[in-house]
Amino acid sequence: MIEIRTHGRGGQGAVIASEILADAFFREGKFVQAFPAFGVERRGAPVVSFTRVSDGEIRERCEIYEPDHLIVLDPVLIETVNITAGLKDGGWIVINTNRSLEGSELVKRFNIATVDANAIAVKYGLGSRATPIVNTAILGAFAGATKLVGLQAVIDAIEEFVPLKKENNRKATEEAFSSVRIVGDGPREA
Amino acid sequence: MKKVIMGNHAVSYGVRASDVKVISAYPITPQTQVVELLSEMCADGEIDAKFIKVESEHSALTAVVGASAAGVRSFTATSAQGLLLMHEILHWAVGARLPIVLANINRAVGPPWSIWTDQNDSLSQRDVGWLQIYCESNQETQDTIVQAFKIAETVKLPVMLVLDAFFLSHTFEIVDILEAEQVRPFLPPYSTEVRVDVEDSHSFGNLASPDGYFELRYMIQKAMEQSREVVKEVDREFGEHFGRSYGLIQPYRCDDAETILVTSGTVASTTRAVIDQMRDEGIKIGSLKIRVFRPFPFEEVFEVLSGAKKVAVIDRNISFGHHGIFFQEVKSALYGRTDIPIIGFITGIGGRDVTPTVIREIADKAMGDESPEREINWIGVKR
Structure with missing residues (x-):
């Protein structure tokens, strides 16, 4: 089973990202589950959601405490929330940032991939400049960096889950897929 | 067709497939998406039903009581405080013998406000005469x-x-979605001869003297007892049509189990993963999910548990001044027929996560001698 935890802020689309990701894996024949750690969400408050992927039936119906991979929609969360808590060594952190994380301590234990999803979302008019909706772009980056799920499955899942701006969401996903940068020497084995 | 949908929408799709004619709705978290999607389905013509917006849950249930009395298939949904506001009408629906279906999303009762899960809202309606079925997957x-x-x-x-x-x-997972055309041979459109009809007026809900009321209550109990077999038969028939059946209870690896964990709801699912781990370690343990709580499946529960040496009941609820509510029920199912120790555990109240670690702790405690049988074993409470 693969367990993925998504960290974001209310309004960025973290919860829907975890659902789209589950749907993408479903399109590739996997058993899936996604759900939010439901708080009383407000725009800007930290949000966590979960995705499980498996070749067999998924029985665990509880939060994910030791994820295999992380998706991070807001880089500032690294400084305010212990987002790597429980993350397994060798796991991916796919993060929305315009900074290079070369030299980061995180690189010693994890595989890091960065994408400027804010810029991509703004470019395609997703959300506003102040609060871009970055979930579709970050999923393109996740597919591009981890190769765990195909780009087409992600695009098809977005088509199913996101009713508006379908063409621009697809473009944002594709651009993030091809522009995601892997920090350091590239992926290592889990 | 298989789709990845949320649990609340699984309710909506079930209603869509059931040829429902009246839906009443009053929103409350975490139920709201049930009626949101139903209102869209009605607006889009996917469901040919009257969608009634009301000003309270009391009215939501009253509206479907009226509809059901008029002889049409009716549905509503709620949670916690909403269900409690319906309390008077819950009784009414039973006394009037109306076949209403209601989805209750378990939410802890305030104060303090909580939107997270536990079973006290539905279990506090135990004695009103509604059948209660606890689900674990979409x-x-x-x-x-x-x-x-x-x-x-x-x-x-x-x-x-x-x-x-x-x-x-709010959990998204894969559901094989049922269409109304598929379901119709299993569940034909509803009609009943006993109904309110402006063309043929009768009086309903009139005064029943001591000479008659008693018998009407007796008949409700007889119907409840009969419903045990009906649930089984309907489930079997559903299995013939759609290849899926769920039973009154679901035993898991109980055949040679020395310890059996009794569960309900989503905890039943997580528990099976723990049972597999423990079986891999050579521990003879199993689990029993109670799916139908009313009518309580006394015989079925006894049959499964009577082979065990120890029974542990996991309750996500509490009857203040007594114990966990499933614990009481399981004890009464075994009373006088066996001397197996039955140990009660309370956990997960107010949405506290019930993880495999929590369930393992319960299993270990149950197998050891450290859990007093008469006292409540609280798991995860901060003291």
């Missing part, structure tokens, strides 16, 4: 809605479906 949820109408209309009692907040209501 597929089971959709399928049980369809089954529930058939059960309700057969025994002329209302049925309540119960789902854990968030761990089921």
Whole structure:
């Protein structure tokens, strides 16, 4: 089973990202589950959601405490929330940032991939400049960096889950897929 | 067609497949998406039903009581405080023998306000005379809605479906979606000769003197007892049509189990993963999910548990001044027929996560001698 935890802020689309990701894996024949750690969400408050992927039936119906991979929609969360808590060594952190994380301590234990999803979302008019909706772009980056799920499955899942701006969401996903940068020497084995 | 949908929408799809004619709605977290999607389905013509918006849950249930009395298939949904506001009408629906189906998303009762899951809202309605069915997956949820109408209309009692907040209501997973055309041979459109009809006026809900009321209550109990077989038969027939069946109870690896954990709702699912781990370690343990809580499946529960050396009941609820509510029920099912120790555990109240670690702790405690049988074993409470 693969367990993925998504960290974001209310309004960025973290919860829907975890659902789209589950749907993408479903399109590739996997058993899936996604759900939010439901708080009383407000725009800007930290949000966590979960995705499980498996070749067999998924029985665990509880939060994910030791994820295999992380998706991070807001880089500032690294400084305010212990987002790597429980993350397994060798796991991916796919993060929305315009900074290079070369030299980061995180690189010693994890595989890091960065994408400027804010810029991509703004470019395609997703959300506003102040609060871009970055979930579709970050999923393109996740597919591009981890190769765990195909780009087409992600695009098809977005088509199913996101009713508006379908063409621009697809473009944002594709651009993030091809522009995601892997920090350091590239992926290592889990 | 298979789709990845949330638990609340699994309820909506079940209603869509069931040829429902009246839906009443009053929103409350974590139930709201159930009626949101239903209102869209009605607006889009996917469901040919009257969608009634009301000003309270009391009215929501009263509206479907009226509709059901007029002889049409009716549905509503709620949670926690909403269910409690319906309390008077819950009784009414039973006394009037109306086959209403209601989905209750388990939410802890305030104060203090909570939107997270526990079972005290539905279990505090234990004695009103509704059938109660606790679901653990989105597929089971959709399928049980369809089954529930058939059960309700057969025994002329209302049925309540119960789902854990968030761990089921907001969880997306794969559901094989039922279409109305597929379901119709299993669940034909509803009609009844006993109904309110402006062309043929009768008096309903009139005064019953001591000479008659007693018998009407006796008949409700007889219908409840009969419903045990009806639930089984409807489930079997559903299995013939759709290849999926759920039973009154679901034993898991119980055949040679020395210890059996009794569960309900989503905890039942997580528990099976723990049972497999422990079986790999050579521990003879199994689990028993109680799916149908009313009518309580006394014989079925006794049959499974009587082979064990120890029984542990996991309750996500509490009857203040007594114990966990499933614990009481399991004890009464075994009373006088066996001397197996039955140990009660309370956990997960107010949405506290019930993880495999929590369940393992319960299993280990149950197998050891450290858990007093008469006291409540609180797991995870901060003291």
